[in-house]
Amino acid sequence: MSGTLVLVRHGQSEWNLKNLFTGWRDPDLTEQGHAEAKEAGEKLKAKGLKFDIAFTSVLTRAQKTCQHILDGLGQSELETIRDQALNERDYGDLSGLNKDDARAKWGEEQVHVWRRSYDVPPPGGESLKDTGARVWPYYIHDIQKHVLAGKTVLVAAHGNSLRALIMALDGLTSEEILKLELGTGIPVVYRLNADSTVASKDVLG
Numbered sequence: 001m002s003g004t005l006v007l008v009r010h011g012q013s014e015w016n017l018k019n020l021f022t023g024w025r026d027p028d029l030t031e032q033g034h035a036e037a038k039e040a041g042e043k044l045k046a047k048g049l050k051f052d053i054a055f056t057s058v059l060t061r062a063q064k065t066c067q068h069i070l071d072g073l074g075q076s077e078l079e080t081i082r083d084q085a086l087n088e089r090d091y092g093d094l095s096g097l098n099k100d101d102a103r104a105k106w107g108e109e110q111v112h113v114w115r116r117s118y119d120v121p122p123p124g125g126e127s128l129k130d131t132g133a134r135v136w137p138y139y140i141h142d143i144q145k146h147v148l149a150g151k152t153v154l155v156a157a158h159g160n161s162l163r164a165l166i167m168a169l170d171g172l173t174s175e176e177i178l179k180l181e182l183g184t185g186i187p188v189v190y191r192l193n194a195d196s197t198v199a200s201k202d203v204l205g
């Protein structure tokens, strides 16, 4: 057995609440989002976890979620690396649009394909496959080595950047990943084997 990798999707954002496509836009957490992030910290504390290093995106909602978790563990000053590679999938021209308005304009089916297909990007944006093509190399080069060195690593990021990572970690097919939804502020705790495969996965729902 080697180290521990904890993935957390940010708490509810202002645009989650308003039902807007967000992508690389940068809304803050809502009051509920702040509470969800703090609760994630409490759940991790209850499991006796302490982090050695944290990673997050360059977007406010993920950074604040990361900080709430670290504050809750008494680790406010922990080394935290921010990288664009962990950003949400870029929603391109859909960014800022209301999801129901988009369904009214382009149809339920087309919007579902943009949101949940594996390799069909929204206009001007990234598919889940495109997102994985930047998240996975970053994981391999920058994050995995810490876990394999036996450390406990936090990654506070986004629904689709984490779905792309989970697809690779769990060995899911492009069909299987479509059904996987990540709740806001729900920690997913992986223990990895020394050969980098997954020893166990625990969703702290």
Ligand SMILES: O=C(O)[C@H](O)COP(=O)(O)O
Binding pocket: 020, 021, 022, 023, 088, 091, 115, 158, 159, 160
């Ligand atoms: O970027 C967004 O709008 C959300 O964070 C995730 O959106 P989705 O549920 O459409 O993938």
